[in-house]
Amino acid sequence: MPHSLLDLATARAMPWKNGGGETLELAIAPAGAGLDDFAWRISSARVAADGAFSRFAGVDRSLALLSGAGLRLRRGDGRVEELHAGGAVARFTGEEAIAATLVDGPVGDLNLMTRRGVWRHRLTPQRLHGRQELHNDAAVMLLWCQAGAGIECRLPDGEMQRLESGQGLLLEDQPGPLALQAPQPALLYLAWLYRQG
Incomplete structure (x- = not known):
């Protein structure tokens, strides 16, 4: 998936x-x-x-x-x-x-x-307002909406997903560019998980 x-x-x-x-x-x-x-x-x-x-x-x-x-x-x-x-x-x-x-x-x-x-990771907060581009180079990436609503995410395959506060998006083996759009100030936690060995 x-x-x-x-x-x-x-x-x-x-x-x-x-x-x-x-x-x-x-x-x-x-x-x-x-x-x-x-x-x-x-x-x-x-x-x-x-x-x-x-x-x-x-x-x-x-x-x-x-x-x-x-x-x-x-x-x-x-x-x-x-x-x-x-x-x-x-x-x-x-x-x-x-x-x-x-x-x-x-x-x-x-x-x-x-x-x-087996795996290594990093987790960091990211403030978002308006449009922002991210690049996913990890085997697994998490976008977690801590505060804010109606964040639009365009995935590397072009599909659109919407995040509300208390929701996250988990991307598995889906590298490439991500486009995020937040109509109001929002706070995300972003995590990248990398395979090792």
Whole structure:
């Protein structure tokens, strides 16, 4: 399947690996993989209480905040990193001991994980207003609409797709130019996943 629409409203709810909460699984490869044998996974969790992150050995992770007042991460080396909706992305390994503290009430996040040595990825915020061209050189690309509405996406094959807030577009093996059009200011999270080995 060259592309698919991801939506928080229809995603599958699953318990966290450590049992401390619930996550919405947006996409996973290979299809039907579990938490210990996926190649890559995209999910969105609602964090309603302070606590430790699940451990994922051999996995690289990126985390962005989609909603809420903020989330403080105490990293394994003692550093504290604060995430805000639409802001910077936290990157860490699945082995790192991380404790999360809510700034003021529950938050929603976007979580991207890739199996080290098999896949690598990057996740970054992108502000959009008007027309913008992007180029996809990755095996898998995610466009996630964090804020805004009615974003038009012209895919490399010429097909048009529309994104609303809380929706994402997953492109698989579909390299080439992308044309994005946002009638009002919008914020996307863009992810590129590359095969390794």
